[in-house]
Amino acid sequence: GAVVSQHPSRVICKSGTSVKIECRSLDFQATTMFWYRQFPKQSLMLMATSNEGSKATYEQGVEKDKFLINHASLTLSTLTVTSAHPEDSSFYICSARDGAGYDEKLFFGSGTQLSVL
Amino acid sequence: QKEVEQNSGPLSVPEGAIASLNCTYSDRGSQSFFWYRQYSGKSPELIMFIYSNGDKEDGRFTAQLNKASQYVSLLIRDSQPSDSATYLCAVNSLDYKLSFGAGTTVTVRA
Numbered sequence A: 001g002a003v004v005s006q007h008p009s010r011v012i013c014k015s016g017t018s019v020k021i022e023c024r025s026l027d028f029q030a031t032t033m034f035w036y037r038q039f040p041k042q043s044l045m046l047m048a049t050s051n052e053g054s055k056a057t058y059e060q061g062v063e064k065d066k067f068l069i070n071h072a073s074l075t076l077s078t079l080t081v082t083s084a085h086p087e088d089s090s091f092y093i094c095s096a097r098d099g100a101g102y103d104e105k106l107f108f109g110s111g112t113q114l115s116v117l
Numbered sequence B: 001q002k003e004v005e006q007n008s009g010p011l012s013v014p015e016g017a018i019a020s021l022n023c024t025y026s027d028r029g030s031q032s033f034f035w036y037r038q039y040s041g042k043s044p045e046l047i048m049f050i051y052s053n054g055d056k057e058d059g060r061f062t063a064q065l066n067k068a069s070q071y072v073s074l075l076i077r078d079s080q081p082s083d084s085a086t087y088l089c090a091v092n093s094l095d096y097k098l099s100f101g102a103g104t105t106v107t108v109r110a
Helices: none
Strands: A004-007 A008-013 A020-027 A033-036 A045-051 A068-075 A076-081 A090-098 A105-108 A112-116 B004-006 B009-013 B019-025 B033-040 B043-050 B054-058 B061-064 B071-076 B085-092 B105-110
Touching: A004 A090, A008 A020, A020 A033, A020 A090, A020 A112, A020 B009, A033 A068, A033 A076, A045 A068, A045 A076, A076 A090, A105 B033, A105 B043, B009 B019, B009 B085, B019 B033, B019 B085, B019 B105, B033 B061, B043 B054, B061 B085
Parallel strands: A008 A112, B009 B105
Antiparallel strands: A004 A020, A020 A076, A033 A045, A033 A090, A068 A076, A090 A105, A090 A112, B004 B019, B019 B071, B033 B043, B033 B085, B054 B061, B061 B071, B085 B105
16 A cells, blocks of 8 residues: 655653654655544544645644644645643644545554653 | 444454454445554554445455445454454545544454
8 A cells, every 4th residue: 555654753842842743655646634633542533634735624623823734745744733732642643645536545654652741 | 423433342352253343424425434453552554445335355354335224344354363453444425534433442362
């Protein structure tokens, strides 16, 4: 399947700092990428849809000023958690879709475990 | 609201047995259905997808879809300890925002 690379895999930071997470599609172009958050023993929660060359679309309840998304190219989307606080500690996962029509599938990056002290 | 329901488990099966996982969904407009496997601390890995009614087999995995009943299942034959993981059912509608179930935890006993 398609390869989606996500960095860093783990971040530990102090409260109030900003953290940037990168998501790259390595062997395909992704006009749309998705950012998810997952708390322990819970399912994936879609945070936002990242669209290349335009503004991201955020899900209800997700603060766009706190979770900045930039999709500057067809292979790179970034999520910046601004002024992180302990409640932002979570597993963040990006994904990108490859294929078209019924052959379209979603592939995930390896995830970033964010721990805010 | 799109909902995807799964039994949370844990589902415990002996090695070599068949593990059967079930998933129901509420959106009748759903087009594609996916099963992801997620190991603890790792991101989900796509293992099966299906969009036509009936069965689809891939190795030890069989996905079954019944759109009339809004039901999709995953069978794991000859279960191995390495199959121990959480299995996420995901349903895609026309806007391609996947809706995920909470996942079923499977434990294969050696």
